[in-house]
Every structure is written in C-alpha cells, then in structure tokens.
Amino acid sequence: MKKYALLAIFIGLPALALAALYAYVFYTGPRMKVQPHIRAYQTVAPLPPKGTVPVQAPSPLPSAAEAGRFKNPLSESADTLGRGKVYYEYYCVFCHGDEGAGDGPVGESYVPKPADLRGGKIAAYDDGTLLRGMLTGIGHQPVLEQVVPQEHRWYLVAFVRSLQKR
Structure with a gap:
C-alpha cells in the first residue's frame, strides 16, 4: 500500500x-481581444x-493636343531602319504583317482589321501623333505604351515611315 501511495505522490503531484x-x-x-490586430493598410x-x-x-x-510638336530625333539611316525593322518584327508584325498592310496572322482574326500602315491616313500623321497612336492604339491592340521600351519607340516610327515610302 505504501508503494501505491508513493507512486501516486511522485506521479500525481507533477x-x-x-x-x-x-x-x-x-x-x-x-486573450484574442488584447492581442494586436494589424490591418493591411496599417503595415509599413x-x-x-x-x-x-x-x-x-x-x-x-x-x-493628343501636344503630340504634333514632337519630331523623330533619329536620322533615317540604314542602322536606324535596321533596328526599327527588328523592333517592328518583335512588336508589330503579328497584326500588321511583313509589309504593314494589316494582314498579319493574328490581325486576320480582328474585326475591324488592323490599320494599313502604308496608307495615306497614317502618312498624314506627324511623328508625335504617329508615336502616340502606335503606343495607345485602338481596338484589339495591346497597351504597347507599357510594353515597348522608350529607347525603341522612335526606331519604330522611322520604320513605319519607311513602309510608307515603299
């Protein structure tokens, strides 16, 4: 009996x-009511x-009002047109096609069709308006303003101008 009492004391007390x-x-x-509650807008x-x-x-x-004052700062050299062609093939050829006629493989599925970059309407735009139109676009055109880096933009304008002269 003493064993059980000692066992109860040594196990029971702890x-x-x-x-x-x-x-x-x-x-x-x-408690939950006293724990800090940090909201998302309060975090640093x-x-x-x-x-x-x-x-x-x-x-x-x-x-649109001030776009007409901007001129393409790049000269129309072979290097400028070569780089413009590379950027055109990267950003534009899928909708506007190789010659800029608006007959690219992706552009064929659009209604209305992509603009013919060789046409008189596009040729009548000054450089700043053309740049703004290329980057903001209408219809299915992606938001190229956020895609085309600033250093590529004027090369694209120069290349589109060369498409109009062909």
Missing part, C-alpha cells in the same frame, strides 16, 4: 502541478534589400 499551471495560463494568459512596407535598383517608370506620352 501531473497536478502541470494541470494547475495550464489552468493558470488558460485563465490569466493573453519593409525596406528593399541592399543593392537593389529601383525601376524608373517611363515618362507619360504627350496628350
């Missing part, structure tokens, strides 16, 4: 102490890691 500790923490511990964004370079947003396009 279990009882553990249960008492659990009850104490359960009733006096932190962490600092970027060292060595990162911030992205420069492209400058916005001129409005």
Whole structure:
C-alpha cells in the first residue's frame, strides 16, 4: 500500500502541478481581444534589400493636343531602319504583317482589321501623333505604351515611315 501511495505522490503531484499551471495560463494568459490586430493598410512596407535598383517608370506620352510638336530625333539611316525593322518584327508584325498592310496572322482574326500602315491616313500623321497612336492604339491592340521600351519607340516610327515610302 505504501508503494501505491508513493507512486501516486511522485506521479500525481507533477501531473497536478502541470494541470494547475495550464489552468493558470488558460485563465490569466493573453486573450484574442488584447492581442494586436494589424490591418493591411496599417503595415509599413519593409525596406528593399541592399543593392537593389529601383525601376524608373517611363515618362507619360504627350496628350493628343501636344503630340504634333514632337519630331523623330533619329536620322533615317540604314542602322536606324535596321533596328526599327527588328523592333517592328518583335512588336508589330503579328497584326500588321511583313509589309504593314494589316494582314498579319493574328490581325486576320480582328474585326475591324488592323490599320494599313502604308496608307495615306497614317502618312498624314506627324511623328508625335504617329508615336502616340502606335503606343495607345485602338481596338484589339495591346497597351504597347507599357510594353515597348522608350529607347525603341522612335526606331519604330522611322520604320513605319519607311513602309510608307515603299
């Protein structure tokens, strides 16, 4: 009988102490109502890691009213037209076709068809208006203003002008 009493003391007392500790923490511990609640708009964004370079947003396009004042700063050289052809094939050929007639494989499915870049309407645009039209577009054209890097834009204008002269 003494063995059972000693066993109950050595096992029971630690279990009882553990249960008492659990009850104490359960009733006096932190509650959900006192825990901090941080909302998404209250958080502060962490600092970027060292060595990162911030992205420069492209400058916005001129409005339609002031687009006419812009002229293509690039000369019409073989290098300019060569680079313009590469950029045209990357960004435009799928809708406007190889010759700019609006008969590209993707453009065939559009109603209305993509513009014929060789036509008189496009030729009548000044450089700034042509650039604005190419980047903002209408219909199914993607938002090229966010896709075409600024350093490629005037090369595209020069190449479209060369399509009109063919």
